[in-house]
Amino acid sequence: MPDTLLYLEIVVNGQPGGQVLPVEYRGGHYYLTPDQLREAGVPLTQSGSQPVAVDQIDPRLQVSYNGESQQLLISVPGDWLPEQRVGDGPRENFLPAESSTGLLFNYDVYANQTPHSPSRGYASAWTEQRLFGGFGALTNNGIYRRDLGGVPGVSAENRYIRYDTQWQYNDDVNRMSYSVGDVITGALPWSSAVRLGGLQVARNFSTRPDLITYPLPAFAGQAAVPSTVDLYINSYKTNSSQVNPGPFTIDSVPYVSGAGEATVVTTDALGRQVSTVVPFYVASELLQAGLTDYSFSAGALRQNYGIRSADYGEPAASGLVRHGLTDWLTLEAQAEGAPGMAVGGVGTGLRLGRFGVLNLAWSGSQSSADAFDQSEQAAQAVDPRDNTGVVDSDVTNTLDGVTGLIAPPEGGRGNQASFGYTYSNQLFSLSAQRILRSERYADLSNYDTRSRLSRRSDQLTGSVSLGRFGTLGSGYFDVRDARGVRTRLVNLSYSKSFWHNISFYATANRAIGGEGFNAQLMISIPFGDAGTASFSATRDTDNQWNGRATYSRAIPTDGGFGWNIAYADGQVSDSQYQQADLSWRGDHIETRGGLYGSRSNLTRWGEVSGSLVVMGGGLYATHQVNDAFALVSTSGYSGIPVSYENQKIGETDERGYLLVPSVTSFYHARFQIDPLNLPADVSTPTVEQTRAIRRDSGLLITFPVKALSSANLTLIGPDGKPLPNGSPVSLAGSAQKSYVGWDGLVWLEEVQQENHLTITRADDGSRCRVTVRLPRPQGIHNLGPLVCRP
Secondary structure (H helix, E strand, O other): OOOEEEEEEEEEOOEEEEEEEEEEEEOOEEEEOHHHHHHHOOOOOOOOOOOEEHHHOOOOOEEEEEOOOOEEEEEOOHHHOOOEEEOOOOOOOOOOEEOOOEEEEEEEEEEEEOOOOOOOEEEEEEEEEEEEEOOEEEEEEEEEEEEOOOOOOOOOOOEEEEEEEEEEEEEOOOOEEEEEEEEEOOOOOOOOOOEEEEEEEEEOHHHOOOOOOOOOOOEEEEEOOOEEEEEEEOOEEEEEEEEOOEEEEEOOOOOOOEEEEEEEEEEEOOOOEEEEEEEEEEOOOOOOOOOEEEEEEEEEEEOOEOOEOOOEEEEEEEEEEEEEEEOOEEEEEEEEEEOOEEEEEEEEEEEOOOOOEEEEEEEEEEEOHHHOOOOHHHHHHOOOEOOOOOEOHHHHHHEOOOOOOEOOOOOEEEEEEEEEEEEEOOOEEEEEEEEEEOOOOOOHHHOOOOOOOOOEEEEEEEEEEOHHHOEEEEEEEEEEOOOOOEEEEEEEEEEEEOHHHOEEEEEEEEEOOOOOOEEEEEEEEEOHHHOEEEEEEEEOOOOOEEEEEEEEEOOOOOOEEEEEEEEEEEOOOOOOEEEEEEEEEOOOEEEEEEEEEEOOEEEEEEEEEEEEEEEOOEEEEEOOOOOEEEEEEOOOOOOOEEEEOOEEEEEOOOOOEEEEEEEOOOOOEEEEEOHHHOOOOEEOOOOEEEEEEOOOOEEEEEOOOEEOEEEEEEEEOOOOOEOOOOOEEEEOOOOOEEEOOHHHEEEEOOOOOEEEEEEEOOOOOOEEEEEEEOOOOOEEEEEEEEEOEO
């Protein structure tokens, strides 16, 4: 081809630029300026306006001319092109959580009566009170119990027991929680949690359900030309995306766990495919690189929880921290202490490539004898003697001077070592852990008590998928307590699903060194909305069998009836058991009641639960609120259907409100209304809202419903003839525009009580004016004919 000037489309690695540029061809080379090349998509670092031979810029650049399509084809190395990220990946999608101010009262009242029982029966009422708002949530809960018809001379437990009182504020912006009152300290797999009355500051990732805290794999590749990239995880297609030429990274991986295999398939426009198989291991117990989780608690140790309302002991403090150093290494540390006791430890979680996760931890303690309960009354609570007064020979080496009483812990230095390993894939899973403690190791869990921690604990569990033949599981547990008594247990289980969701389950347990074994067989048969039937047989260590048949139906989520009927009988005399109960869920409460026991001694019981909410200037009764809730308002319009996450919850009441009692806190929840039942003279700017609600709080969600005042007018001229169609109509003081239609008809969407219209006639361009006065402030008005005068 002779030297010439060509007008060509520049195509870089098969990606058309959509731009035609003048290309000079001389001496067998194609000349463009660096600025033109950069604009066409060639990633050059140099710039300039002087033409250069494209194939001489870098030996890796390849250039060819396609005369049929009039394109200049340029191929650049893949590492020159910018990297692309395929899919959304684990990005942050933050929606701030909100809370309105209000009060909530949860209740659950239960009563039973057994005719032939000494206590005859009792009544109890569990209650919870919440005050919530932008300041957080102040909660209190407890139970009141009263014996019914007890035996004379026997003291009755007629009292109120407080469980927890706490103020908590959750900061979802910084992923933190601040608590004052009754708190539970943070714990690691190798440490213990205790109850305190005090304060707590902790990282709280649950305030951000859009975040994934554990490391997820990312798969990288490179495309020479525009291609389609498909990702398969364990042979299931999870993603398909279009990529441009150059390197790419796929981070939109589903939230899998354990070992797996990913296949990345790249397909170009000609159908050529390149397939790459990448094995991976996802460990959900680790933290992503750079993430830190921590908790600090301080206060007074709570004792006799559930027995006394306010029994607080010595001051104590506990803190822990976890940090993702890399995606395969997480570091852990914990420290706690109280008068006479100090405990500290470190641990790590290590991903062994594709071969599971290894957990290692070591902790040490220093305690004095004063840190434990030395009283004789506490010693009697753990008296090892049996009913005959004979002292157990296994504990004689731990007895003090008082015959038959276990000696209190002596204090001193102690240590604990923990080793753990987990592995799972599609076919099987395995978990093993060993904890070793020296004789004098202690922590806050046995502070100010006479109890001692076990000396050794081993557990080994696993399961195997047998495909269409079901799943087999097993476990081995070996515990040696502080007295040297060893308990070993072996467990074996099997489960299988059949057609129509029928399931079968079997399990057996045996204590090594003991006699006999426990076993259970069960089959469950669902009948859809009609309920589920199940049949089971159990065996105890004395080789006594017991059979049980049950037919039950859960209460539908939108309300209605549910029931449970059961009958059991076995080889032991007087082992017959009968049960029948009925439950009902209405719009505001849930009730249950029934009978259970033997034929000669049936216990009758009843229960009612629900919640009362004060918010938005009203009092509302609803089902029990366990987390967050929403109060939906339709601005005073009743009978409007309301949906939560595309599921209809109910309709607004006569005041235009509906309370949604079960909302997951911090979740980006979608609320919708159906405007079809609204009058024609109102408008709804929005029928769907996505909101996030704080934990233990409620939110007033208002859907504005605006009353409209519209007019359908008939306009005529002074001659009595309709104004020409197509004539523009303008409304004074409004940007609203309209036009005259056939027969002089004009529609105005929004009008006032008095309106001044200006019409520009379409036939001669002259203007006329008319004043429109409405007979009532709102509604759809049909007015006319009205004379439009110059």
